Amino acid sequence: MKNDNNEPRGHLSHWKCYYQTFRKALEDEAFREGVSRATTNYEKGIVSLLARHPESEIWAREVRDIKERSIQQLSSLLKTAKDTFEDKGVVVIVVKDKIEALSVFDEIIGSGKVIVKGKSMTTEEIRLRQHLMERGNEVWETDLGEFIIQLLNDRPMHVVTPSLHVPRERVAQVFTKYMATKLDPRDVNAMVLAAREFLREKYYQADFGILGANVISANDGVILSIHNEGNIRFSGVMPDNLIFFTGIEKIVPTFEDAMKVALVTSRYSKYKVAGYYDVWGASDDFKSRNVHLILLDNGRSRMIKDNDFREAAYCLRCGACMYTCPVFKIIAGNFGGSTYVGGIGAIWTWFVETEATATPAVFSCLNDGSCKIQCPIDIDIPQMILKLKERIVNDQSDR
Amino acid sequence: MKAFPEILSFIRDMIMQYHSPLGLSPNTLGSWCQKPNNSLDGKKSKKVLYSGGLHVMMAIIDRLRHVLPLMMKDPSKEGRIKLLRKFTFINKRTLPMLSWHAKLKEIPRKALEILHYLGHEDITCLPEEPYNGSLLLELGFKQDAVAYGEFLRDYFKEQNVEEIIVIDPHTFEMLAHFYPQNVKEFDFKVVLIHDLLLRHLDAFRMQKDSSSIRVTYHDPCIYSKRLSNPIIEQPREIMSQINGLELIEAFNHGRRSRCCGGPVELLFLELSKEISRDRLEHLSQTGARMIMTSCPICYISFNRVKKRADEFIIKDLIEFLHENLVKRGHFS
Numbered sequence: 032m033k034n035d036n037n038e039p040r041g042h043l044s045h046w047k048c049y050y051q052t053f054r055k056a057l058e059d060e061a062f063r064e065g066v067s068r069a070t071t072n073y074e075k076g077i078v079s080l081l082a083r084h085p086e087s088e089i090w091a092r093e094v095r096d097i098k099e100r101s102i103q104q105l106s107s108l109l110k111t112a113k114d115t116f117e118d119k120g121v122v123v124i125v126v127k128d129k130i131e132a133l134s135v136f137d138e139i140i141g142s143g144k145v146i147v148k149g150k151s152m153t154t155e156e157i158r159l160r161q162h163l164m165e166r167g168n169e170v171w172e173t174d175l176g177e178f179i180i181q182l183l184n185d186r187p188m189h190v191v192t193p194s195l196h197v198p199r200e201r202v203a204q205v206f207t208k209y210m211a212t213k214l215d216p217r218d219v220n221a222m223v224l225a226a227r228e229f230l231r232e233k234y235y236q237a238d239f240g241i242l243g244a245n246v247i248s249a250n251d252g253v254i255l256s257i258h259n260e261g262n263i264r265f266s267g268v269m270p271d272n273l274i275f276f277t278g279i280e281k282i283v284p285t286f287e288d289a290m291k292v293a294l295v296t297s298r299y300s301k302y303k304v305a306g307y308y309d310v311w312g313a314s315d316d317f318k319s320r321n322v323h324l325i326l327l328d329n330g331r332s333r334m335i336k337d338n339d340f341r342e343a344a345y346c347l348r349c350g351a352c353m354y355t356c357p358v359f360k361i362i363a364g365n366f367g368g369s370t371y372v373g374g375i376g377a378i379w380t381w382f383v384e385t386e387a388t389a390t391p392a393v394f395s396c397l398n399d400g401s402c403k404i405q406c407p408i409d410i411d412i413p414q415m416i417l418k419l420k421e422r423i424v425n426d427q428s429d430r
Numbered sequence: 431m432k433a434f435p436e437i438l439s440f441i442r443d444m445i446m447q448y449h450s451p452l453g454l455s456p457n458t459l460g461s462w463c464q465k466p467n468n469s470l471d472g473k474k475s476k477k478v479l480y481s482g483g484l485h486v487m488m489a490i491i492d493r494l495r496h497v498l499p500l501m502m503k504d505p506s507k508e509g510r511i512k513l514l515r516k517f518t519f520i521n522k523r524t525l526p527m528l529s530w531h532a533k534l535k536e537i538p539r540k541a542l543e544i545l546h547y548l549g550h551e552d553i554t555c556l557p558e559e560p561y562n563g564s565l566l567l568e569l570g571f572k573q574d575a576v577a578y579g580e581f582l583r584d585y586f587k588e589q590n591v592e593e594i595i596v597i598d599p600h601t602f603e604m605l606a607h608f609y610p611q612n613v614k615e616f617d618f619k620v621v622l623i624h625d626l627l628l629r630h631l632d633a634f635r636m637q638k639d640s641s642s643i644r645v646t647y648h649d650p651c652i653y654s655k656r657l658s659n660p661i662i663e664q665p666r667e668i669m670s671q672i673n674g675l676e677l678i679e680a681f682n683h684g685r686r687s688r689c690c691g692g693p694v695e696l697l698f699l700e701l702s703k704e705i706s707r708d709r710l711e712h713l714s715q716t717g718a719r720m721i722m723t724s725c726p727i728c729y730i731s732f733n734r735v736k737k738r739a740d741e742f743i744i745k746d747l748i749e750f751l752h753e754n755l756v757k758r759g760h761f762s
Contacts, residue, residue, distance in 0.1 A: 043435060047506035050698070057704060069707075074682070240497045357689045388435050391505070394697050397566065397705070399689035400655030413656070420570025423433050424442075 049391035050228045053365040066188070066363045069195035073354035076301045077405075087298045091407035094295045095299065098345035098408060101283045102335055108249040108282045110328070115252030121319035124365045125279065125326045129157040132276075132327055139323060142167035144238040145228070149256065149263040149268065151243025152190055152348060153277050153327055156370045157385055159241070173262035175226055182209055188364035188372065191300050191350040196363050230262070240266040242311075244277040244297055245348075247324075248289040254324070255293045255314050259306035267311060272321045275311070279326045280335070280344040281413035286310075292347065299349040299407040330382035339418045341411050343378045352402035352412060358395060367392050374402050374412040381419060393419045436508035437696060440515060440569050441583065445578060451562035452487055459483035460559030462539045477553045477593040478586075480624075482562030482601030488726040489535035495734050498699060505697045529639065531612055531733070533749060540752035541623055548630045553595055560585060564600040567608060568693060571726060579613035581603075593619040595626065596714045596750060599652035599661075599725050605712035607657075623748070624664040624724075625655055634671040634751060642674040646718035648709070648732070649687035650725035665724055665747055672754065678716040689714065692727035706731040714742065722747055 056062055056174055081087055092187050101108060113123045126132040136159065148160060148170055160170045160181065172181045176194040182184055182205045187193030194202075203216035210225050225316035242263055244254045256263045267273055283289050290308075297305035311317075335344050353359045356366070364372035367381025377392035393416055394408070402412045446451045446649070462485065491498070500510060538555070545553050560582060566575035586594065596602045602622050609616040647669065653661035662684045670673055682688050691705030710732050713721050720743040723729055732744050755761055 042507070043506040046435060047504070050504050050506060050672065053698075053701065057700060074686075078686070121707075122722045173445075357705045357708065358694070358701065360708060361701060387433065394434065394438075394505075394569075395688045395694055395701065397651070397691070399651040401651075401686075401688065404655055404685055415609065417567075417570065417572075421572050424438065424570040424572075425573070426433060 039315055045387045046391045049308060049365075049395075053362045053395075056362045056365045057263055060303045061201070062196045062363070063361070065196045065198050067361065069192060070354045070360045071188075073351075077299070077351065077354075080298070080301060080303060084298070084303065087295070087407070090291060090295050091299070094291050094347070095345070095408035097283055097288045097291060098347075101288070102280065102341060102344050105279065105282065105285075105335065108201070108284060109279060110325075111284075112130060112247060112249035112252070112282055112324075115249065116312070116324050119252050119312055119315070120320075120426070121252075121312070121322045121324050123324045123326070125328065128327075128329045132157050132325065132329070133159070133162050135325055136163065136274070137166060139272075140166075140239055143231065144168045145236045146239045147168045147173050147233055147237040147266040148177075148240075149242040149258070149266050150193065151241075151276065152178045152187075152370060153243055154241065156329065157185060157327070159276070171230060171237075173230050173234075173260075173266050174258070175223065175260055175262075178226055178230070179205070182206075186364070186369070189350055189353055190348045190372070211369055228389060230265075234265045237266070237270040238272040239272045239274060240268075241276060242267055244275055244281055246289040246292040247277065247282045247285045248284065249282050250284050251286040251313075252312040253286055253287075253289065255289050256309045256311065257297050257305045257307070259302070259307070264307060264309055265311065272325045274325060276325045276327065278331055279328055281332050282326075295407050296347040296349045298381040299351045299405075322335075334379075334382040340378060340415055343375060343382075343412075343415060345408055346375055346379075347408065349407065351405045351407065352410075355401050355405040357397060357399065357401065366395055374416055375410065378412065378415050378419065386423075389419070390423055393423065432498075435505040435697065436511045437505060438569050440511050441565055441569065441696065444734060445561060445563065445566055446574055449581070450483060450487065451561060451565050452490065454487065454490070455744050456558035456560050459486050460555070461486060461556045461559060462535055462537075463542075463555035463557045463559070464539065476590060477550075477595065478589070478591050479538060479542045479553055479555050479595045479597065480562075480601065480605075481559060481597060482564070482604070483538050483559050484562065484598050484600060485726045486530070486535050486559075487561070488730045489530040489532070492531040492730045492733060493529040494533065498695075533642060534729055534746070537726070537746050537748050538597060540725075541595075541748045544748065544752055544755065545595070545623070545626060547755060548626070550626065556589060556591075562601040562604050564604050565696075567604070567695075572612075575604075575608065576612050579616055580610040582609065583613055583616045591618060593621060595621050595623055597623045597724075599650040600727070603652050603656065605664055622661065624661060624668065627668055627751070628664060631668070631671050634754075635668055635673070642676050643720055644676045644678055644716075644718040645669065645720045645722050646678050646680055646716040647683065648680075648686055648690065648713060648721055648723040648728055650723060650728055651687070651689050651693075651696055653724065654685055654687045665722075668747065668751070669677070671720070678718050680713050680716050682712060690725075691732040692731040695731070700746075702731070703735050706735045708740070710735055719743060720745060720750075725747075731750040 037403045124135055153333050163170045168180040172178045179202055188196045200216040202213045206225055207214050210229055214222055245257045246255045334340050357375055358366045359373050363373050367373050367376030371379035377389050381389035396416045398411050398413045442450050444451050563578040575714035606731050608619040690709055691702040721746050724747050
């Protein structure tokens with residue numbers, strides 16, 4: 032039984048849903064194999080990468096300091112960002128929640144448009160693709176992993192590798208269906224090529240590009256995106272209209288700060304150097320285009336004001352903590368909320384979704400500490416999970 | 431609307447009321463402590479070896495492996511837990527435990543025998559052992575954990591205890607860190623057995639009577655990742671004294687060690703078992719025949735997911751040291 036917000040209703044209903052969902056994952060051998068392969072590859076790769084590049088840890092400590100300072104002065108950074116981006120011809124809008132965000136998108140885009148999207152957890156948070164499609168738009172995810180998720184009508188299982196649980200056989204099957212070409216699951220390159228060809232046409236047709244942001248410099252008015260496939264560059268350059276959509280916590284003071292954040296994010300995602308680091312807004316290009324920057328709060332201010340949880344807002348979304356989490360290794364993104372996954376995802380879910388949704392995830396955390404050890408900026412996820420448990424049981428005791 | 435399953439409040443109530451999550455009496459939890467050799471019969475002891483009730487409790491849980499899935503499979507099904515509440519009166523007497531994992535239950539006694547052999551004859555034990563309280567903290571009942579710490583403090587003070595020797599990570603974390611930081615006058619000297627063993631490394635420089643054995647060590651999470659001063663090298667230093675013991679490290683060891691899955695078994699037993707299997711698989715990739723650890727929860731978590739009884743030998747470090755001293759004729 033579900034309520035008006037399509038959430039389960041009834042005594043311990045969230046627990047029941049959570050249990051049933053992860054049980055399915057436990058029994059799905061292909062899912063388990065995909066997750067195991069991805070997490071093991073990450074672990075072996077990151078150990079070797081960090082051993083070869085010990086400077087990464089020094090950068091990571093600097094980034095921790097940048098994030099602490101940035102969150103501390105977020106109100107003034109938001110104001111600065113608004114001024115600098117508006118000077119460059121960008122329309123800046125700060126939205127308080129999902130409803131307001133979707134309404135702003137409706138106003139800008141309307142219906143009947145073709146839209147190409149970069150991968151963005153913030154758009155997942157408000158279910159933007161689904162919403163825009165319901166409004167009569169044609170929307171395409173251009174990140175290969177996210178494209179697979181879209182075609183399968185699935186949900187991302189990881190912030191960096193959203194389709195890590197999908198075996199190539201299933202990809203070949205769905206691509207064959209959509210692209211009307213028989214694809215061999217052993218030929219990964221052919222599948223990548225097929226997706227590129229399919230999406231290339233969409234870039235040319237697109238009225239709007241929607242991109243997330245890995246980090247924003249307030250003082251310099253630039254946005255940084257990290258990607259590996261070139262899709263973000265296409266999505267940002269080809270359409271006349273461009274919308275950047277991200278959380279307010281992504282703002283840092285300077286371009287140098289932003290570059291350091293981008294380097295550490297990609298390094299701990301297991302890339303010595305990522306495929307592309309795009310800097311948007313450095314030239315006068317935006318003045319001749321219709322560009323929006325929409326910044327979402329949706330519980331982030333509440334998280335930042337709460338001393339016990341402010342640290343969660345420092346998260347770079349590199350995904351390192353998830354790959355090394357023993358629970359994630361078994362059930363992947365079924366551990367966490369409906370958007371943000373893993374231990375850090377359980378904490379984020381508490382603030383950006385509902386406390387009830389977060390509760391079973393909080394109690395499925397082992398508190399073993401592997402996430403904190405892997406986190407480049409030493410976010411104390413286990414401690415915050417314990418604090419949430421305290422709030423849950425105390426809330427119950429008070430009633 | 432209630433936010434969490436009945437089993438959590440049940441466990442909390444059992445610990446607060448009966449001083450044991452399973453409702454076992456302190457006599458049962460302390461049943462490894464045999465009179466008159468180990469406990470100072472009738473006398474007050476200053477130094478005690480305290481197991482936190484964990485070894486006996488896990489030894490019993492191991493034998494409940496077929497019953498537990500009925501109670502703990504799906505946290506949203508609460509009927510059986512509510513029914514169980516009606517039978518908690520049985521805790522009032524010491525249960526005659528006909529079935530438990532005998533080797534695990536005996537580890538605290540073996541630890542005490544080793545310490546006596548090493549010359550620490552002033553260390554004794556308590557035939558009535560309340561539980562260490564760690565589940566209260568892990569499940570979020572911090573206020574109850576503080577109150578429970580006050581009870582433990584008073585209990586130890588009544589027994590005239592000044593120094594407590596602990597042998598597992600959960601008891602160590604509670605007694606050496608949480609209670610001193612949160613409970614007034616919880617001022618006992620808490621010593622981890624590894625520190626005592628390290629003072630007597632010569633005693634363990636033993637020749638094994640058989641050919642070499644390949645061993646891998648599973649680091650418990652509290653020792654390797656949760657403590658600000660991790661306990662990673664200490665067990666390895668002790669193991670390095672044993673001739674014929676070939677330590678083969680898993681890819682994930684030390685700070686990168688992975689959890690045994692035990693902490694989520696109360697709510698998500700199937701998930702817990704899958705995590706245990708995954709970790710066991712990684713450990714088995716070393717080619718070692720023996721998996722050594724220092725935590726009764728890890729011990730049982732691995733033991734219950736072994737495919738065959740002879741697949742691996744799972745041992746606690748203390749159990750291993752004791753066996754070797756027995757072979758050398760130091761104990762009967």
